[in-house]
Amino acid sequence: MTDPVRLADMENGAKTMAASEAIGMRLGLGGNKTLTIGEKDLVLFDGKGKHTIPLYNVLWAELSGDSLVVDYAAPRKSSLKLQKWTFALPTPETETGGPTPQSFVLALIAAAYGGAKPRKRAYVLINPNSGPGGAVGKWKKHVKPIFEAARMELDVVNLSRGGEATELSEKADIEKYDTIMALSGDGTPYEIFNGLGRRPDAAKALAKIAVSHIPCGSGNAFSLNCNGTNDAGLSALAVVKGVVMPLDLVSITQGDRRILSFLSQSLGIIAESDLGTENLRWMGNTRFEVGLATRVFKKKSYPFDLSVKLEIEGKEMIKQHYKKYASDSTLLNVDVEAAANGEEGLPKLKYGTVQDELPGDWETAPYDNIGTFYVGNMAYMSPDANFFTAAVPTDGLMDLVMIPADISPVAVTKALLAVESGKFFDNPHVTYKKISAYRITPRNQESGYISIDGERIPFEPFQAEIHRGLGRVLSKRGVYEAEGPAGWEKA
Numbered sequence: 001m002t003d004p005v006r007l008a009d010m011e012n013g014a015k016t017m018a019a020s021e022a023i024g025m026r027l028g029l030g031g032n033k034t035l036t037i038g039e040k041d042l043v044l045f046d047g048k049g050k051h052t053i054p055l056y057n058v059l060w061a062e063l064s065g066d067s068l069v070v071d072y073a074a075p076r077k078s079s080l081k082l083q084k085w086t087f088a089l090p091t092p093e094t095e096t097g098g099p100t101p102q103s104f105v106l107a108l109i110a111a112a113y114g115g116a117k118p119r120k121r122a123y124v125l126i127n128p129n130s131g132p133g134g135a136v137g138k139w140k141k142h143v144k145p146i147f148e149a150a151r152m153e154l155d156v157v158n159l160s161r162g163g164e165a166t167e168l169s170e171k172a173d174i175e176k177y178d179t180i181m182a183l184s185g186d187g188t189p190y191e192i193f194n195g196l197g198r199r200p201d202a203a204k205a206l207a208k209i210a211v212s213h214i215p216c217g218s219g220n221a222f223s224l225n226c227n228g229t230n231d232a233g234l235s236a237l238a239v240v241k242g243v244v245m246p247l248d249l250v251s252i253t254q255g256d257r258r259i260l261s262f263l264s265q266s267l268g269i270i271a272e273s274d275l276g277t278e279n280l281r282w283m284g285n286t287r288f289e290v291g292l293a294t295r296v297f298k299k300k301s302y303p304f305d306l307s308v309k310l311e312i313e314g315k316e317m318i319k320q321h322y323k324k325y326a327s328d329s330t331l332l333n334v335d336v337e338a339a340a341n342g343e344e345g346l347p348k349l350k351y352g353t354v355q356d357e358l359p360g361d362w363e364t365a366p367y368d369n370i371g372t373f374y375v376g377n378m379a380y381m382s383p384d385a386n387f388f389t390a391a392v393p394t395d396g397l398m399d400l401v402m403i404p405a406d407i408s409p410v411a412v413t414k415a416l417l418a419v420e421s422g423k424f425f426d427n428p429h430v431t432y433k434k435i436s437a438y439r440i441t442p443r444n445q446e447s448g449y450i451s452i453d454g455e456r457i458p459f460e461p462f463q464a465e466i467h468r469g470l471g472r473v474l475s476k477r478g479v480y481e482a483e484g485p486a487g488w489e490k491a
């Protein structure tokens with residue numbers, strides 16, 4: 001059993017050492033054996049040959065009795081396997097005059113974590129009902145072992161009902177945790193953001209707690225965008241090594257309610273295909289595709305009035321914006337105070353609510369023949385669906401997509417299939433704009449589906465306004481993991 005005080009010392013030591021200082025450090029292990037911290041790998045020369053572990057996969061290192069132990073997650077074809085390297089420490093007679101084992105361990109942890117915080121303290125919320133099921137099994141088999149090997153501190157709750165994640169996040173002791181983590185689909189992160197958003201200290205809590213996600217649902221957009229994978233084990237490693245990334249959040253007002261959206265808002269074919277197919281949950285992600293195909297062929301349209309605060313129009317301009325900002329770390333460095341707007345609770349709404357008068361500078365138009373109205377804050381909406389190609393985590397802008405219904409089903413299908421091949425954005429039937437606020441009012445329909453982050457809200461007018469960098473998430477590299485199509489390389 002490792003002494004926790006010593007672990008804490010190591011963590012503090014590791015944090016005070018820059019990863020770059022660790023590179024090149026070599027520990028003699030007696031005989032011809034050496035361990036070297038390379039730029040990307042931990043390298044063992046055992047006298048006969050070289051063995052390497054990617055530093056990204058090193059979870060922890062410590063001195064235990066007379067041994068140095070390195071815990072790591074070995075990459076396997078589709079997942080990870082926990083492994084250990086154990087080395088007998090050199091006796092004083094065989095010491096080679098290099099760094100002490102203690103300082104080598106500190107350096108190794110610093111190099112393995114880079115800008116990420118080691119030993120994150122996590123409040124883990126597991127939704128046993130998410131997606132096709134299996135969140136509890138994934139936790140036990142693929143996630144918890146990695147977190148334990150990385151010496152994370154864990155408080156774990158098995159959720160027993162919808163809404164509980166909101167309540168727990170609302171009441172959570174934010175000083176106690178670095179992250180509130182969802183093992184779920186995208187519904188539980190939505191609940192977590194909204195729980196944090198309901199607190200009297202909402203802005204502070206949203207800036208303090210990074211929300212994280214282990215994919216156990218059918219869409220898992222959060223994880224695809226932030227961890228770069230839909231696999232629970234690989235996501236666990238991405239969270240262990242994750243860095244805090246500011247994220248724009250969207251306030252939605254409907255009636256006298258205000259909620260937060262981190263992912264998307266939709267009305268029309270996409271909303272119906274997602275929410276109208278709950279009876280097909282067992283199908284996992286396929287249920288969405290089945291729902292989509294049946295509606296496209298009916299040429300269903302969803303009339304509405306739309307007012308937008310337009311920020312960037314024209315696909316070439318949007319593409320240039322993406323290339324400039326998608327990986328701009330200065331843009332990502334959002335000031336916490338600014339994000340909080342000096343407010344105690346949620347930031348004030350710049351444009352009021354859906355019940356107020358429309359601002360004069362918004363563009364208003366009636367739409368009678370739209371099949372898909374979809375607004376996104378992240379790029380991937382599901383595996384292989386980088387729908388909002390131009391999404392940037394912290395540009396203070398939402399991406400608005402509309403596809404008409406009065407074109408041939410083949411043309412709509414072609415446009416939607418182009419999502420997978422990276423040609424969706426340029427499809428002539430696809431309208432793509434960057435906006436900072438909008439109001440949508442459905443017309444001539446008794447009922448229908450409106451989806452906010454995959455959760456259904458009443459089929460009534462709502463207004464949306466984005467807050468730049470209001471939230472925090474754990475992300476693999478501080479950017480969205482989505483790669484744009486050819487020609488969209490980030491600057």
Ligand SMILES: Nc1ncnc2c1ncn2[C@@H]1O[C@H](COP(=O)(O)OP(=O)(O)OP(=O)(O)O)[C@@H](O)[C@H]1O
Nearest residue numbers: 130131159160161162184185186187188217218219
């Ligand atoms: N035991 C439970 N614990 C937590 N949430 C639950 C539970 N049972 C049902 N729910 C509902 O599940 C939703 C959250 O589920 P989850 O986080 O898995 O996202 P999802 O979007 O439904 O997943 P999927 O990607 O599979 O559609 C909430 O709407 C909540 O009301």
